[in-house]
Every structure is written in C-alpha cells, then in structure tokens.
Amino acid sequence: MSRQACLGFLRPRALLALIAGYLVWSLCFVLLYSLLSIGCEVGWHRPSLLGLNLLSWLLLLTWILHMGAGAWLIWQARNSDPPPSHTTAHFIRRVTLLLHTTALGGTIWIGLPILALPPCV
Amino acid sequence: MKFDTQHPRSPVARHALLHRAFRTPPGIHFLTSVNHSVVGQRFIVTGLAFFVIGGILAMLIRAQLATSANAFMGHETYNQVFTMHGTVMMFLFAIPVLEGMMLYLLPKMLGSRDMAFPALSTYGYFCYLFGGILLVIALLLGIAPRGGWFMYTPLTSSQYTPGINSDVWLLGVTFVEVSALSAGVEIIVTVLRVRTAGMSLRRMPLFCWYSLVTAFMIVVGFPPLILGSILLELERAFDWPFFDVTRGGDPLLWQHLFWLFGHPEVYIIFLPAAGIVSTLVPTFARRPMIGHAWIVASVIATGFISFGLWVHHMFTVGIPHLALAFFSAASMLVAIPTGIQFFAWIATLMAGRPFVRLPLYYLFGFLVIFVTGGLTGVMIALVPFNWQVHDTHFIVAHMHYVLVGGMVFPLMAGLYYWLPMATGRMPLERVGITAFWLIFIGFNMTFLVMHLTGLMGMPRRIYTYEGGLGWDGLNLISSIGGFIMSVGFALVLFDLFLHARLGRHAPRNPWGASTLEWSLPKPPPSYNFASLPEVRSSLPLHDDPDLPRKLAAGKGFLAEPRPGARETLAVEVVTGRPVHIIDLPGPTWRPFIAAICTGIFFVSFLLKLYPLAAIGVVLTIFSYLGWAYQHGRREDAPALAAGGGYYLLPHFAAPSPPGWWGMLFAIVADATLYASLLFGYLFLWTVAPGWPPPAHIEWQPLPVLLAILGLLAGPLGAQAAAVMTERGSIALAGLWQLLSTAGGLLAGGGLLLLPWLALPSLSSHSYVAVTALILGFAGIHAVVASIMSAYLFYRGQTLFLSAQRSQEPRTLCLWWGYITSAGLLALAAVYLLPEAFGR
Numbered sequence: 028m029s030r031q032a033c034l035g036f037l038r039p040r041a042l043l044a045l046i047a048g049y050l051v052w053s054l055c056f057v058l059l060y061s062l063l064s065i066g067c068e069v070g071w072h073r074p075s076l077l078g079l080n081l082l083s084w085l086l087l088l089t090w091i092l093h094m095g096a097g098a099w100l101i102w103q104a105r106n107s108d109p110p111p112s113h114t115t116a117h118f119i120r121r122v123t124l125l126l127h128t129t130a131l132g133g134t135i136w137i138g139l140p141i142l143a144l145p146p147c148v
Numbered sequence: 149m150k151f152d153t154q155h156p157r158s159p160v161a162r163h164a165l166l167h168r169a170f171r172t173p174p175g176i177h178f179l180t181s182v183n184h185s186v187v188g189q190r191f192i193v194t195g196l197a198f199f200v201i202g203g204i205l206a207m208l209i210r211a212q213l214a215t216s217a218n219a220f221m222g223h224e225t226y227n228q229v230f231t232m233h234g235t236v237m238m239f240l241f242a243i244p245v246l247e248g249m250m251l252y253l254l255p256k257m258l259g260s261r262d263m264a265f266p267a268l269s270t271y272g273y274f275c276y277l278f279g280g281i282l283l284v285i286a287l288l289l290g291i292a293p294r295g296g297w298f299m300y301t302p303l304t305s306s307q308y309t310p311g312i313n314s315d316v317w318l319l320g321v322t323f324v325e326v327s328a329l330s331a332g333v334e335i336i337v338t339v340l341r342v343r344t345a346g347m348s349l350r351r352m353p354l355f356c357w358y359s360l361v362t363a364f365m366i367v368v369g370f371p372p373l374i375l376g377s378i379l380l381e382l383e384r385a386f387d388w389p390f391f392d393v394t395r396g397g398d399p400l401l402w403q404h405l406f407w408l409f410g411h412p413e414v415y416i417i418f419l420p421a422a423g424i425v426s427t428l429v430p431t432f433a434r435r436p437m438i439g440h441a442w443i444v445a446s447v448i449a450t451g452f453i454s455f456g457l458w459v460h461h462m463f464t465v466g467i468p469h470l471a472l473a474f475f476s477a478a479s480m481l482v483a484i485p486t487g488i489q490f491f492a493w494i495a496t497l498m499a500g501r502p503f504v505r506l507p508l509y510y511l512f513g514f515l516v517i518f519v520t521g522g523l524t525g526v527m528i529a530l531v532p533f534n535w536q537v538h539d540t541h542f543i544v545a546h547m548h549y550v551l552v553g554g555m556v557f558p559l560m561a562g563l564y565y566w567l568p569m570a571t572g573r574m575p576l577e578r579v580g581i582t583a584f585w586l587i588f589i590g591f592n593m594t595f596l597v598m599h600l601t602g603l604m605g606m607p608r609r610i611y612t613y614e615g616g617l618g619w620d621g622l623n624l625i626s627s628i629g630g631f632i633m634s635v636g637f638a639l640v641l642f643d644l645f646l647h648a649r650l651g652r653h654a655p656r657n658p659w660g661a662s663t664l665e666w667s668l669p670k671p672p673p674s675y676n677f678a679s680l681p682e683v684r685s686s687l688p689l690h691d692d693p694d695l696p697r698k699l700a701a702g703k704g705f706l707a708e709p710r711p712g713a714r715e716t717l718a719v720e721v722v723t724g725r726p727v728h729i730i731d732l733p734g735p736t737w738r739p740f741i742a743a744i745c746t747g748i749f750f751v752s753f754l755l756k757l758y759p760l761a762a763i764g765v766v767l768t769i770f771s772y773l774g775w776a777y778q779h780g781r782r783e784d785a786p787a788l789a790a791g792g793g794y795y796l797l798p799h800f801a802a803p804s805p806p807g808w809w810g811m812l813f814a815i816v817a818d819a820t821l822y823a824s825l826l827f828g829y830l831f832l833w834t835v836a837p838g839w840p841p842p843a844h845i846e847w848q849p850l851p852v853l854l855a856i857l858g859l860l861a862g863p864l865g866a867q868a869a870a871v872m873t874e875r876g877s878i879a880l881a882g883l884w885q886l887l888s889t890a891g892g893l894l895a896g897g898g899l900l901l902l903p904w905l906a907l908p909s910l911s912s913h914s915y916v917a918v919t920a921l922i923l924g925f926a927g928i929h930a931v932v933a934s935i936m937s938a939y940l941f942y943r944g945q946t947l948f949l950s951a952q953r954s955q956e957p958r959t960l961c962l963w964w965g966y967i968t969s970a971g972l973l974a975l976a977a978v979y980l981l982p983e984a985f986g987r
Contacts, residue, residue, distance in 0.1 A: 041722055049452040056456045056478065061830075063471050068834040115723055118350035118441060125445035133453065133481050140473030147468050 045123050048100050048130030055093035055134050059086055059141075067147035082146045090138035097131035156708060159700045162678050169714050170261070170674035173735050180735035182266035183674055184255050187273050189570070191248025194273075195241050196641070198280060202236035205229050207634055210594070214627035216615035226611035227294035228313070232287050234297025235317065238413070239324050240280045242555055246420040247272075247331045249562060250359045252570075254335065256665035257353045259344025259683060261676050261706075261716040262732050264337040264806040267739045267775065272327035272334075274743030279323030282751070286316040293317035296609060298406050299380070301391040301399040306384045315384060315754050318377040323750045325370050329817055332366030335359055337809045341718045344664075345705050345792060346683040348724040353663050353686070354437065357444050358423025361451040362416055367813055368455070369412035371821035376405030379828070379921075385756070388910055388917035390828075396914035398836035400465060401828055407458035408824065414550065415454040419447060421558035422489060425511060428565055429493045431661045432508050433500025436687065439492040446485035453482040463534045472531050479529030483522060490519065505659070506580040510561035513588050514553055521549025524599070539609075542602025545595045552591060560584075560640065567647065568654030572670035576651055579643045586636030593629025597622045662690035667699060679704030680717055682792060683724070705791035717790065718799060718806065726794050728802035738775035745771045769932075773939055780956070782947040801952045808959045815966045822925060822970055826977060829918050833985055841915035844982045846906040851898040852975060855927075858895025859971040862888050862933055863964040869940070870958045876951035878944045885941035885957075888964065892934020895971055899927030902978075919978045926967075926974035933967045936960055 066072060066082035074081045104124050110116035157165070172181035181187070208229050212221045221229065251269055255262055263269055286292045293313050295304035304314040339360040343352070379390040380402065389395035391402055430437045437443065456478035463472055493515070502508070524546040528534045537543060564575045601622045606613065613619055657666040667689055668676060679702045685691050698704065705726065706715050714732035719725060749764030780800055787795040799805040833839055865888030872881035903910070903920035910917050940957055943949055949956065 046448060046452070049449060053452055053455065056474065059474055060471060063468060063474075064831075064834055067468060115348040115350045118348075119722065121441045122445050122448075125441065126448060129445065129449055129484070130452075133449075133478075136481055137456070137474055137477045140470055140477060144470045144473055146470050148470070 041119050041123075044104075045119065045126060048097055048123075048127035049133075051093055051096045051100065052130040052133050052137075055090065056137055058089050058093075059138065062086055062089060063146055072145075072147045080146070083141065086138075086141045086146065090134075090141055093134050094131065094138070097127065097134050101127045101131060156702050159678065159702065162702055162707070162709070163673065163700075165709055165711060166675040166678060167673060169709065169712050169734070172674065177735065179740050180737050182262075182270045182733060182735060182739070184251050184263045184266055184269060185672060185674065185676075187266070187269045188248045188250075188252025190273050191244050191251060191276070194277060194280070195245030195248055198236050198240035198284075199245070199637075200641070201284060202233055202241055203634060203637060205233035205236065207630060209233060210627040210630035212611065213613075213623050215624065216613050216617075216620050218612055221611065223611045224294070225290075227609075228287065228290070228292040230609060231293045231296055231317075232283070235283065235293065235321065237551075238297060238417075239321050240276075240283065242417045242551070243328055243413075244276050244324075245559065246362075246417065246555070247328065249424070249559075250335055250362075250420060251331065253566070253665060254338055254356060254359060255342070255716075256668060256672060256676055257356055257663050258339070258342065259347060259664050259677060259681050260338070260342045261680070261714065262342075263334050264342045264730070265334050265810060267733050267736055268330045268334050268810075271739035271742050272330035274740055275330075275746060276324050276327035278743060278747045279320050279327070279750070282323065282754075283316060283320040286313070286320070291316065298410065299402075300406075301380060301402045304380065305391060312754065315381065318381045318384075319750045319754045322374055322377045323746070325374055326746065328366050328370055332363045332370070333810055333813045333817065335363035336367065336813050337806050339363070340721050341806055341809060342716060342730065343719045343724055344677075344680045344683055344717055345719065345726045345794075346724050347719065349722055351683050351686040351688075351724065354426040354440070354443060355420075355423040355663075358419045358426065358447055361447045362419045362423075365412050365416050365419070365451050365454070367817045368820050369409050369416060371409075371817055372405045372824040373409035375821050375824045375828070376402055376409075379405070381753075382917070382921070385753070385758075386910070388921075389914050390832075390917055392914070393837055395912065396832065396836055396838035396841055398832060398914075400462070400835065401831055403462050403465065404458070404831065405824060405828065407461045408455075411458045411461065412454045414554075415450055417551065418554040419450065421514075421555045421562075422447075424558045424562035424565075425493060425514060426489070427661075427663065428507055428511055428561055429496050430500070431565075431659050432505070432511070433496045433502050434660065435496065435500035437492065438495045438499060439488070440686070442488055443492050446488040449485040450482060453478060453485070457482060460529055460534070463531055464538045469531075476529055476531050480526060483526055486522060490515070506575055506577050506584070507561040507565040507659075509581060509584045510557045510564065513584065514557035514561065517549055517553030517557060517588075517591065520596075521546060521551075521553050525550060537602055539607055540602035541598050541606045541608060544608055545598035545602060548591075548595045548598075552595075560587075563644075565659065566665075567644075568658050568670060569665060569668070570671055571648055571651075572654055573647050573651030574654050574658060575647050576643055579639060579646065583636045583639035583643060586639060587633050588636075590629045590631070590633025590636055594626045594633060595629075597625050597629075601626070656696060657689065657693075662687035664688055667696040669696075669700075675714075677704065678702060679707035679791065681705075705794070707791055708789070710788075717796075718802070726790060726792070726796060728799050728805070729788055729790060729796045730799045730806060733779065736775075736778065738771065738778060742768060742771040742775055769935065773935075776939075777943075780943070780948045780953065784950055784952040797952075800955060802955070805955050808955060808962065811959045811962050815962065818929075819966065819970070825918075825922060825925060826973070829922060829977060829981070832914055832918060833981065836914065838913070839915065840982075840985065841913045843908050843913075844915075845902070845919055845978055847979075848902060848906045851901040851905060852979075853898070855895050855898030855902075855930075855971060855975065858891045858893070858898060858930065859968045861891030862895060862930070862937070863891075863961065863968050864888075865891055866937060866957065866961050866964040869937075870954065870961050873944070873949050873954040873957045874951055878949055881949070881957065882941050882944045885937045885944065888937035888960075889934050889941065892930050892932075892937060892967075895967075896927045896931035896934060899923050899930060899971060899974065922974045922977055926971040929967050930971055933960075933964055936963065 062085055071082040072080045172178055172186050212218055291312050293316055339356050382388040383390050389397045391397040391399050459475040460479045567575050601619055604618050606619050654670055678700050681704050716730050717726050718728045718730050720727050745767035749761050752761035752764055785798045787797050790796045865884045869881040869884035902923045907916050910920055
C-alpha cells in the first residue's frame with residue numbers, strides 16, 4: 028500500500044471511514060424494515076418467484092448486498108499496510124477494522140430471520 | 149518547547165491576567181457568566197435538586213403501593229405523581245446532570261480553557277431551568293401531566309385529557325430539550341476541535357470518546373421526540389389530526405417517534421456514566437485500561453445499534469413477526485459491545501493492583517446492578533417473554549436496574565471521585581460508605597422483589613390493588629427498601645454539604661490519576677490552564693508528574709495571554725495539531741435574554757395566547773441575531789504566537805472555525821427532525837387506517853415555480869457572496885446576499901402559500917395535516933435562511949467581513965445547501981408520493 032493511503036488514517040475523513048461499516052449496518056436495518064412495511068402494504072408478498080415470494084426475494088437481495096458492502100469495507104481496510112504501531116494512524120486503522128468486522132457480524136445477524144420467517148404474518 | 153516571548157510573565161501575573169478575563173462577574177451579573185465550570189456546576193446542582201423532587205415523588209408512589217386498597221392518594225393525584233416521577237428523573241435529572249458533568253470536565257480533560265461555544269451552554273442552562281420550573285409549578289398547582297412519562301396517545305389527546313396537563317409536558321419538555329440539543333452540538337465540536345496540542349484521537353481520554361458518541365446520539369436522538377411533541381401539540385391546539393384514527397391518524401406514530409428517541413435515550417444516559425467508569429477503573433486499578441481500542445469501538449457500535457431497538461417497546465402492538473425478529477435480533481446484539489466494556493473493566497481491575505476507596509464501592513455496585521438489569525434486558529428482548537411481562541412491574545424493575553445501576557451508581561462514583569478537584573477537600577469516607585450500603589441494600593430490596601411482583605401479574609401504573617393476590621408482602625418489602633434507599637441518598641447529599649467543612653484538604657492528585665484535569669490547582673481556576681500542555685501520550689500526568697508546575701510557569705501553549713482575551717487552541721481533528729486560536733466570548737446577557745424570549749413563546753403557547761407566542765418567536769430570532777452580532781471583529785488580525793514555534797490565526801480568520809462545525813451538526817439535528825417527519829408521512833400512508841385520503845393536493849404551478857426559483861436563487865446568491873467576500877469584493881458580495889435574501893423570501897412564500905391554495909381543511913384528514921407540515925417546515929426554514937442572508941448583508945456593510953474574515957458567508961452556504969435540498973424534497977414528497985402510491 029502507498030504511503031498516501033497509510034496517511035489517510037490521519038485525515039478528518041478517516042472519521043467517516045471509521046463509521047462506514049455501521050452506516051452500512053444502519054442502512055441495511057432501515058431498508059429491511061421499510062421494505063417489509065411497504066411490501067406488506069403494497070402486496071409484494073403475494074407474487075411467487077422460484078418458490079419464494081417477491082418480498083422475501085427483495086429482502087434477501089438487500090441483505091446480501093449489504094453483507095457484500097460490509098465485506099468490501101473490511102477488505103479495503105485490511106488491504107492497507109499497517110502504519111507503525113503506537114501511532115494515531117495505527118489506532119484509527121485498528122478501531123476501523125474492529126468496527127467494520129463487528130458491523131458485518133451485526134448485518135449477518137439481523138438478517139437471519141429472513142431465512143426463518145415469512146413476511147407479513 | 150520554544151518560547152515566543154522574550155520576557156515571560158511571572159506565574160502570579162499570568163494568573164491575575166487570566167482570572168480577570170475568565171472570572172464570573174459579581175452580583176446580579178453572575179447570570180452573565182459563560183464559564184464552563186460555572187455552567188457545568190449549575191447543571192449538576194440543579195439536576196440534583198430535581199433528583200430530590202423526583203425522589204420525593206418516588207417515595208409517594210411507594211407509600212401508596214405499600215399496602216393493598218390504600219387510600220393515601222386518589223387515582224388523579226397518583227397519575228400525576230408517577231408521570232412526573234419519570235419525567236423529572238429522565239428529562240430534568242439524568243440527562244442534565246450528565247451534561248453538567250461533561251461541560252464541567254471536558255475542557256479540563258482536553259487541556260482547554262473552555263468549551264467551543266460557552267454562551268450556548270449558558271443559553272441551554274436557562275432553557276433547562278425555565279422548562280423545569282414550568283413542569284414543577286404545574287405539579288404544585290395539580291395540573292401536571294398524567295399520561296405516563298411516554299405520553300401515549302390517544303390517552304394524552306384532547307379527547308381524553310382535555311385540560312392543560314398534556315400541554316405542560318409537551319411544551320415544558322421541549323423547552324428542556326433545547327438545552328440538550330445545544331449541549332449536544334457544543335460537545336461534538338469541543339471534543340473534535342477544542343483540544344490541546346498533541347492530543348490526537350489515540351491520546352484522547354476515554355471519557356471524551358464516550359461524551360462524543362453521546363453527543364452525536366443526542367443530536368440524532370432528540371429530534372424525533374421534538375417532532376412527536378410538535379405533532380401532538382398541533383393536534384391538541386389546532387385539531388390537526390395526526391393521531392386520530394377517525395381522520396387517518398394513527399396513535400402508533402406517536403409510539404414510533406417517542407421510542408425512536410426513548411431507546412437511544414437509555415444509552416444517552418448510560419454512555420457518559422460508562423465513561424465515568426472507564427475513567428475510574430484504570431485509576432483505582434493503578435494500570436492503563438486493557439483493550440483501549442476495543443472500548444472505543446464498542447462505544448461507537450453501541451451508539452449505532454441503540455437506534456435499532458426502538459420497536460422492542462412495541463412488541464405487543466401488532467407488527468409482523470419478521471419485523472419483530474429484526475428488532476429482537478438488534479436488541480440482543482447491543483449486549484455484545486456492552487459486554488466487551490464489562491470484560492475490559494473486570495480485566496483491568498484483575499490485572500492491576502486495585503485500592504478500595506469510596507468511589508470504587510459505587511463502581512462495584514454498578515457492576516452488580518447493571519449486569520442484572522442487562523440480563524433481564526436480554527430476557528425481554530425475546531418476543532415471547534416480552535409478551536408475558538409487558539406492562540407489568542417486571543418491566544419497572546428491569547428499567548430501574550438499568551437506569552439506576554447504569555447511571556446513578558457511576559454518577560455517585562464520579563461525584564465522589566471529582567469532588568476533591570471541585571472543592572479542594574476529600575469526601576468523608578465513612579459517611580459515604582454508610583450511604584452506599586443503604587442505597588445498595590435499599591435498591592435491591594425495592595426492585596429485586598419487584599421482578600416477582602411483576603411475574604405474579606401486577607400491572608404498571610395502577611394506583612391501588614386488591615388484597616389477596618399475593619402482591620401485598622412483596623410491595624411492602626419494596627416500599628421499605630425504597631425508604632431505606634432514600635435515607636441513603638439523603639446521607640449522600642448531607643455528606644456533600646458536610647465535607648466542605650469537615651473533609652481534609654485534598655492533595656493535588658489524591659487518587660494518582662493520569663488525566664489532565666488533575667494537573668489543575670484545587671479548586672480549578674476560572675481559566676483552567678495557565679498555559680496549555682503539549683500532550684505526548686495518553687497518560688500525560690503519569691509521564692510527567694511535574695506537569696502542573698511547568699504549566700503554571702508558562703511552559704506550554706498560549707502562555708502569554710493578551711489582556712482581557714479568552715483564548716484557547718483549536719486543533720486538527722485526528723492528529724491534534726494546533727491550527728488556530730479560538731477567541732472565546734466573555735460574560736454576556738445575551739443567552740439569558742434569548743432564553744427569556746424562548747420562554748415567552750413556550751409559556752404563551754401553553755396559555756393559548758398564540759399572538760403573543762408569535763411575538764415570542766420573533767423576539768427569539770432577533771435575540772439570536774443580536775447575540776451573533778456581538779462576535780467577530782471589524783479589522784483583520786495577524787497570526788499570533790501560540791507557543792511551540794506556532795504562529796496561528798484567530799478562529800474568525802481560519803478556514804474551518806468552530807462556527808462552521810456548529811452549523812454542520814445543527815443541520816444534522818434539524819435534518820433528523822425533517823427525516824422523522826418524512827418517516828411519519830410514509831408511515832401514515834402505508835400503515836394508518838383511513839388511507840388513501842379522500843382528496844389530494846392540487847397542482848398549483850405558480851407557487852411551485854416561485855418556490856423552485858427561490859430555492860435555486862438562494863444558494864446561488866449565498867455561494868457567489870462567499871466567493872466575492874473571499875476576494876475582498878464586499879460590495880458585490882452584498883448584492884449577492886440580497887439575491888439570496890430574495891430567494892429565501894420567494895421560496896418561503898411559495899412553500900407557505902401551497903397549504904392555503906392547494907389543500908382542503910387542515911383538520912379534515914391526517915394526510916392534509918402532514919402535507920401542510922412538510923411544506924410549512926421547508927417554507928419556514930427558507931424564510932430563516934432569507935433572514936440570515938439579510939443579516940450577512942448587514943454584517944458586510946458594517947465592516948465585519950473581509951477577505952480574511954469570510955467564514956460567516958461560507959457557513960451560510962452550508963445552511964442554504966440544506967434548505968434547498970429540504971425544499972425540493974418537500975415538493976417531491978407531496979406531489980410525487982401520491983402518484984407513486986396511487987390515488
């Protein structure tokens with residue numbers, strides 16, 4: 028990784044990168060709940076596609092996309108050379124990785140009920 | 149470290165000069181003080197006074213429930229008492245007292261002389277005080293709110309609570325929330341920017357991380373409740389039917405808005421208290437905290453996840469099972485970051501050489517009680533169990549284990565820990581330990597058995613019960629425990645008074661702490677630091693025990709103050725590199741006057757004197773403008789020697805001053821309120837009964853066109869004015885500001901005309917009411933933007949702006965960008981959504 032990318036952990040925008048994983052988690056959560064509410068109202072749970080209703084497909088797709096985004100964030104953060112230890116850049120990178128990893132775990136966890144429960148019941 | 153002055157002052161001369169600049173004026177002028185130590189202490193003392201009031205109400209509740217068929221209180225009085233107990237404890241004690249702790253401690257921990265916006269804290273304090281007094285007066289007059297601290301509709305709507313009671317809550321609590329929001333913005337900017345040199349995010353004390361996350365949560369968490377209060381007050385005052393099911397409203401909208409605030413609120417209270425724990429544990433363990441990065445990550449994670457739990461308060465209202473499962477999963481998830489913090493605290497204590505003193509007793513109490521509350525929290529996160537214990541005393545017990553365990557015990561630990569710093573005397577150990585055991589035993593007697601009372605089926609909020617149900621003995625134990633706990637708290641208050649006379653004088657660092665606040669003399673001087681330290685590790689006082697003497701001798705930053713100037717450093721967010729000098733405001737009547745004007749609005753609205761309320765709004769806006777006008781300079785300023793070889797510009801000449809950051813986070817709060825309103829619109833459309841509405845908004849091309857033109861002209865003028873100001877063309881910039889002013893008026897006029905021209909009666913259906921409110925929200929904001937542009941035109945004419953002093957127009961661009969987005973979104977929402985959902 029380039030020196031520039033390493034120093035990126037010292038820029039104010041590193042704070043946005045710090046919370047990116049949990050922004051993905053939040054977006055996933057809000058979208059799942061909103062899609063479920065709107066889908067049940069509009070009737071997306073009725074049409075069937077490959078043995079599964081349209082709303083469940085949409086929820087699954089949303090969930091998978093967000094898991095992909097979370098995994099990509101981890102890959103991005105890990106793909107950088109670690110800055111020297113005991114530096115601010117090293118600390119920010121470490122916290123970023125922790126947050127991205129736990130956020131991905133959280134995204135997987137909150138979406139699991141889609142596999143077990145039908146919507147709109 | 150290099151010095152920029154050939155002949156530095158003596159420590160005594162430096163102290164005299166700084167004290168004259170920072171001191172609180174005597175006599176009635178003490179109301180003008182903006183010093184963070186004074187304002188923080190006022191918040192704490194006022195919060196403790198409300199704690200006493202809330203405690204007396206709790207004793208009344210326990211007296212009433214001690215025996216079956218008790219005639220001590222009637223149902224009307226009981227309803228007011230339990231509602232006010234919750235309201236006082238949550239809104240007037242817990243949040244303000246923690247805000248006070250943060251305001252008092254943050255600059256001292258960050259190595260700063262004050263907060264980013266000291267006058268804003270003062271304004272917040274008076275809003276809190278006046279709002280609190282309003283609520284307490286209502287209680288004394290017997291017209292207090294009586295619908296529970298969560299004020300569920302339709303019980304609190306005018307049909308079932310026709311008097312003034314609900315209005316007192318809606319307006320009084322909103323008045324108090326102004327204080328929370330202003331503190332939230334102030335804390336964010338302070339932690340991010342107003343630190344001392346070298347204090348990078350890695351070296352920043354954990355308490356500051358907790359405060360930062362809490363402040364973000366306040367800024368995002370409080371607006372939904374403010375919106376809910378606005379909606380319910382509009383329904384009660386003007387019959388706009390947001391919650392009336394017969395006209396397309398839905399009571400569940402209130403529950404969503406309330407708990408969107410209400411659950412994060414638990415963590416808004418818990419996190420600063422946990423910050424106290426994370427500060428005390430390494431001190432008493434005599435070793436650095438284990439898992440520092442893990443704790444920072446956990447706090448941030450808690451901040452996010454806590455916003456995904458609100459529906460677990462609504463598991464019984466009839467929501468699809470899959471949605472319940474989402475919220476149930478999130479509710480269990482939040483236990484993980486909390487658990488990580490617990491393991492870090494326990495590991496630090498086990499790995500260290502702990503010494504047991506009074507504050508540590510309260511920390512042990514916290515660990516035991518909060519873990520118990522957390523475990524019952526996981527139990528009620530599970531939907532089937534939740535259904536069984538919903539609205540029983542089991543929930544009351546759980547809630548108190550979480551809130552008292554998670555907030556009151558750490559607060560007591562913190563009060564005793566920092567008491568020697570604030571007063572210069574040590575607490576009375578024996579009295580304090582006796583009080584602790586009374587509180588600990590009394591608390592568990594009250595609430596541990598209450599789990600059983602709840603499991604045996606006793607509902608919440610009932611004012612009496614029949615004998616023979618098996619509840620009598622348990623309730624009597626709870627009541628006896630409650631009174632024992634009250635004696636304990638009375639002893640704590642007695643101890644706080646007593647130690648000022650009997651406590652032995654505190655040494656400079658009595659607990660052997662390593663954070664900067666302990667480098668200050670006791671009690672701390674009004675300016676905190678004679679010179680600001682350069683921080684080179686996360687344990688500055690541990691690394692250099694001689695730091696206090698060096699700072700007093702001027703061996704730090706800003707060691708040579710200009711007479712009368714209140715200066716502190718602003719740093720780069722991540723690295724802590726000094727970037728400019730903040731010129732802080734001195735004592736002023738403006739915040740007090742602004743709070744009085746705000747109070748005129750709230751009290752007039754409460755008394756239904758609506759023309760006077762409108763005058764209150766105008767007065768408030770002008771008081772803000774007059775307040776803002778005080779700041780700034782009419783001449784450019786050179787870079788000043790700051791120490792350490794740095795020559796820095798004052799903040800008004802810097803590219804990203806605190807005002808810009810303050811505006812950014814104020815917009816975040818405002819945008820959250822707007823997003824909550826749009827959520828309400830979508831919610832009503834998809835969930836509420838009685839939709840689609842009988843009539844829709846009419847297409848009115850003229851006002852829509854005017855609004856769009858204004859929304860485009862406003863930011864264009866503001867942006868051009870900012871560019872011209874940076875180039876030094878103040879006259880030309882003024883013309884662009886006038887265009888921006890006209891744009892705001894045009895946009896405001898168009899948006900505010902639409903509800904009159906294009907909608908049927910506002911009380912006919914919730915669709916009409918919510919559509920009018922969306923347009924009104926955007927329109928009023930455009931008018932405010934117009935006033936701000938006109939104000940900057942005037943600032944340019946009165947020589948406050950120049951190429952160097954161009955930050956105000958740039959800050960306004962930020963506001964205009966938001967207003968244009970909000971306005972266009974409003975038009976899209978009201979005209980396109982009906983098409984999308986079908987007529």
